Amino acid sequence: MISPPVKPRVLVFSLRNIFGRALNRCPHYEFEDIICEIDSAELLAPTVDPASRRASVATRLGYHAPLALNPGIPKPQAKGPYDLLFTICGFPQDLIMFNAVSNLRDVCKTSVCLLDELWARDIHKHRHFLPILAKFDVVMQYHSQTVKPLSDVIGPRCRYLAPGVDATLFCPYPDPPERAIDVYSMGRRPKLTHQKLLSMARDSGLFYVHDTISGSQAIDSREHRAQIANLAKRSRYFLVNSGKFDSPEETGHQVEFGYRYFEGAASGAIMLGERPNNEVFPKLFDWPDAVIQVPPDSGEIDRAIRELDREPERQDRIRRTGVAQALMRHDWAYRWEAILDAAGLQPLPGLAARKQRLKTLAETASGHSPMSSPAEFDLIGS
Known part of the structure; x- marks a missing residue:
């Protein structure tokens, strides 16, 4: 008997087809691809009409008024349900892209947003975009010194997550x-x-x-x-x-x-x-x-x-x-493990298999058995 296909438990909302191949976003796509390799994940990457000015107009208005206009993204029909919704935003203004498809939150038990760049001094400048973060259960940031000031604005849902690498x-x-x-x-x-x-x-x-x-x-x-x-x-x-x-x-x-x-x-x-x-x-x-x-x-x-x-x-x-x-410490596998922990989910076998490959390579690199645990501190500590 043929086993039925396993239903994805993670929905990865990707901006790769909106912002294209911008160099500063390539690590985001690298992380997303590895998530899809080591977990049961579905990648959702909508597009916008490149000839339309709706995206740029919506972004400009967002700096001046609490308006979250649809930048031209068609609302997808999510298959759901999912245990986790995950998205990476390079900058706070990217949040209007997610907001346009916010119905995805309705078919996901937990949601996590990873925010790449937000300087503490710019929190006020982005004040009209930041309320969208309230749609997420957990907000992770690469900028450690922005965690507390952003938490003061949107509530205690922010955590630090170190960048990573394949x-x-x-x-x-x-x-x-x-x-x-x-x-x-x-x-x-x-x-x-x-x-x-x-x-x-x-x-x-x-x-x-x-x-x-x-x-x-x-x-x-x-x-x-x-x-x-x-x-x-x-x-x-x-x-x-x-x-x-x-x-x-x-x-x-x-x-x-x-x-x-x-x-x-x-x-x-x-x-x-x-x-x-x-x-x-x-x-x-x-x-x-x-x-x-x-x-x-x-x-x-x-x-x-x-x-x-x-x-x-x-x-x-x-x-x-x-x-x-x-x-042993900085591969994307460990970052995904930290995100799963924050979302209250257990890792799947694909993560353990990747960690074993990493360990084998580390033993080759060092010439002996490396450290037994990937890190000595809390990568997601606020």
């Missing part, structure tokens, strides 16, 4: 490639550091890979992530800095950090740059030499590289430790 994609093991790239930098970079590396590339043949265009769209999000992973695990050094470090006027001097640190560790590249002065960073990256401190305005990147190049054993230890730590 650690298997970035892992250089079991067959590590040659690290032919000396220094890899993507996105924002400190001006003095960049100029110093350019001079090293010119004068001493340093192979310095950096962005030379300012486009914001990927041709294909999965190919983009794979390309970043391939470059990172072929790089000796990897530049990292806190979020919008060069635009304190945008952040109100709030210090947060994003995907780069997780990608650098997972790839086994040695991270050079800033150790963010943030209360959760030392708990997430608590191993020796997780980041080699090079202040963005110091221009001392050349000295740091020369010193490390004289210590090959130290380099090998840094690389192996970073990879193992990422595999």
Whole structure:
């Protein structure tokens, strides 16, 4: 007898067909894809008419009045019921997309929204979008220092969740490639550091890979992530800095950090740059030499590289430790586990199977059995 198909228990509401392949959203889609691989999940990704101005008009109005206009999303017919509704919003204004299909909440027992970027100073600016968060049982944030001020506005439903990475994609093991790239930098970079590396590339043949265009769209999000992973695990050094470090006027001097640190560790590249002065960073990256401190305005990147190049054993230890730590603590599997815990759901076998693969790779990377538990602190603590 043929068994009936298993009904999905998770509905993932994705914005991938609305915002396309914006580079800053590619990690969102990576996380969503892994959820669909390791859980019983259905992906719902509506579209909007690209020729219509309804989305931009609805967003602009939302900044000035408590109006939640439909940006042009047709209301889907949810199959339901589901145990969990999950969505990732890059910014608070994305919430109008969810609000347009808020009937989905009626067929889901619990709902969780993951909010990528909200600076505490901008809470008032987004005040008309934030009431939509009341539709969710749990609101998770990548910005740890925004949890309390946002909770003061929408109630005690906010929790911190660290960003993550597809650690298997970035892992250089079991067959590590040659690290032919000396220094890899993507996105924002400190001006003095960049100029110093350019001079090293010119004068001493340093192979310095950096962005030379300012486009914001990927041709294909999965190919983009794979390309970043391939470059990172072929790089000796990897530049990292806190979020919008060069635009304190945008952040109100709030210090947060994003995907780069997780990608650098997972790839086994040695991270050079800033150790963010943030209360959760030392708990997430608590191993020796997780980041080699090079202040963005110091221009001392050349000295740091020369010193490390004289210590090959130290380099090998840094690389192996970073990879193992990422595999055992910072893969998306652990973030999904934290979300399930917040929603009161038990993980399915697919999650355990992925964690076992991660553990096996971590043992290969470290050369011995790694830590037995993925983290030493509460990843979703408020």
